[in-house]
Amino acid sequence: MNSKKVIFQVHRMSKYNKEEVLEKAEKDLAAVTDQHMSRLVKELQGTDFWKLRRAYSPGVQEYIEAATFCNFCKTGSLLKLDEINSTLLPLSDSSLEPLQINILDYLLGLADLTGELMRLAIGRISDGELEFAEKICRFVRDIYRELTLVVPVMDDSSDMKTKMDTMLQSVMKIENACFSVHVRGSEYIPLLGSNDPSSFLVGVPDIEL
Numbered sequence: 001m002n003s004k005k006v007i008f009q010v011h012r013m014s015k016y017n018k019e020e021v022l023e024k025a026e027k028d029l030a031a032v033t034d035q036h037m038s039r040l041v042k043e044l045q046g047t048d049f050w051k052l053r054r055a056y057s058p059g060v061q062e063y064i065e066a067a068t069f070c071n072f073c074k075t076g077s078l079l080k081l082d083e084i085n086s087t088l089l090p091l092s093d094s095s096l097e098p099l100q101i102n103i104l105d106y107l108l109g110l111a112d113l114t115g116e117l118m119r120l121a122i123g124r125i126s127d128g129e130l131e132f133a134e135k136i137c138r139f140v141r142d143i144y145r146e147l148t149l150v151v152p153v154m155d156d157s158s159d160m161k162t163k164m165d166t167m168l169q170s171v172m173k174i175e176n177a178c179f180s181v182h183v184r185g186s187e188y189i190p191l192l193g194s195n196d197p198s199s200f201l202v203g204v205p206d207i208e209l
Contacts, residue, residue: 002028002031002032002035002036003029003032003059003062003063003065003066003067004062004066005028005032006025006028006029006032006066006067006069006070007065007066007069007116009021009024009025009028010022010025010069010070010073010116010120011116011119011120011123013073013120014127015127015129015132018073022070022073022074025070025073026070026074029066029067029070032063032066033063033087033088033091036059036063037063037088037091038091040056040059040060040099041088041091041092041098041099042091042092042093044056044099045092045093045096045097045098045099046093046096046097049099050102053102053105057105057108060101060105060109061105061108061109061112062109062112063109064084064101064105064106064108064109064110064112064113065109065110065112065113065116067079067084068109068110068113069113069116069117072113072117072139073120076135076139078110078139078143081101081103081106084101084106085100085101088100088101104154104160107147107150107151107160108159108160108163110143110147111147111160111163111164111166111167112163113143114140114143114144114167114170114171115166115167115170117136117139117140117170117174118136118140118170118171118173118174120136121133121136121137121140121174121177121178122173122174122177124136125177125178125181130178130181133174133177133178134178136174137171137174137175137178140167140170140171140174141171141175143167144164144167144168144171147160147164147167148164151164
């Protein structure tokens with residue numbers, strides 16, 4: 001699939017061209033849906049597509065990654081699984097069982113999303129958009145925290161457990177990058193500690209000078 005094209009397009013975003021870049025990314029995503037996801041739906045509808053999941057799962061995960069990445073940058077929120085599946089329904093023959101993305105592929109796609117958000121956050125910090133980077137940090141940390149509760153009880157979670165380690169690294173990289181900027185730019189470093197309720201680093205001990 002050409003989902004990576006959508007991701008590359010979103011990474012071109014800056015505070016000066018956000019609307020233009022995201023509009024192009026949404027068009028690219030729509031093209032992926034109409035051309036590639038549509039073909040997948042038509043080939044698998046009415047079959048035991050759950051049994052064939054391993055064959056098409058990587059492409060679906062990449063599609064989830066692109067769709068959720070684009071949506072977060074536009075709305076600041078998480079695109080839910082039922083919202084994605086609802087966009088696939090019109091592509092199906094109403095007389096046959098429609099292809100629906102399952103929860104495991106959705107979560108695997110979200111795990112990959114956090115890596116792209118980490119790269120986006122680092123880029124935004126380089127461009128001086130610390131507030132946006134902190135927003136990304138909170139979002140990625142929330143995803144990781146929720147998945148740590150879900151993954152241990154999943155039946156088929158070997159792939160997910162592997163990606164959790166990578167996700168934790170992404171969280172730490174964003175936190176460290178944001179923290180470093182605060183340390184370099186703040187004369188009163190203790191404000192970044194656990195006593196500051198507005199801090200994105202709540203829970204981190206105060207730093208003694």
